[in-house]
Amino acid sequence: MRHAERFVDVLERASDILAAVGLCTMMLIISADALGRLFGAPLQGAYEFTAYYLMVIVAFLALPRSYATGGQVRLELLEPWLARLPGGLARRGVALLSLAAFGLLLWFSGDEALRRIADRETTFGVVQWPLYLSYVWMPAGIAILILRLALDVVRPDAPRRGAARPDAARPDAAGVAGR
Template identity: 25%
Template sequence: MQDGKTVPFGFLGKIDAGVGRIEVLILGSGIILMAINTIANVFGRYVFNQSIYFSEELNEFLIVIVTFMGLGYATRKGIHIRMSAIYDALPTKVRKAFMIVIAATTSVMMAILAWYALEYVQKVASRGRITPALQLPLYLTYVWVVVGLALTSFQYALTALRNLNFAEEEIYVSYLEIDSYEDPETAAAIQRYEENANEENKS
């Protein structure tokens, strides 16, 4: 349920929610590890005069993870950059149809990119290349590109499906996020602040 209405594609919605939790866990862990790794390396360099030999390589690995997992997360939250000057001037039904076409086309493009990325990962894996410092298989770095692009393709496919119901006036930029210039997370934070302020005034 959402705002008193039954959300269509409920099974896909559960998958989307599960994927979202995994994305948040991976992104949060990646950013925290980068911070810890960087701080430890700086501390080691200036206090013990000895850098962590794998620090730079680990950060590069984590940046790839955060970047491509973040791509799917941004799509899921509907916070990706859009050029919408002409789109915004169109009638609601036309904009909804455009959103379906845009989301479906982008989903296909992301799927194609994920396929080519997978082929590249397979080539790297077959050559047995390893990273210089950590001595890990190099393909483990690039496999996150495939995962991120595939998840982004899935999110855009959900967006296209979500907008197929023309009985609804709302236009969705992701499975659950309505097309709006207001950041949903900022709006939720403001709403919580106003609710807390009202409760304090009542007390």
């Protein structure tokens, strides 16, 4: 089991690094395009490359690591009561429901990606970007997230490297954080 956890952790870190590189690249391209427009020479295809590739990479490749570290927005309204259930039942249930939902999303996004790759679809315009390559990133990010969710079903309370402590950002008894 530890090998599987390490493998998923490595995949999450790699996808997170790719998402960070995509975000920095997006910043540089948009800045260069804006500067080029100021001097009458915008970057051709900057919008398409940013919208069709980099935004998808940033959104879906950051998703698995965000879930693993607890970095996503969470509603913790019922968590104190659900945490009392034995055997991590609540966390396993949430992971199982999420696994089913993301499994369905992976099925449809993977099917769409395979169809677009088979069609070799490109964008219209001066620079014809191979649009079919942009469909790969959504199923890739979701597949890594599904691996993490499957591990959460099996071992809901397994410690994770880089995960935030659940009580780190919670306010104290007075309701004021950090005092």
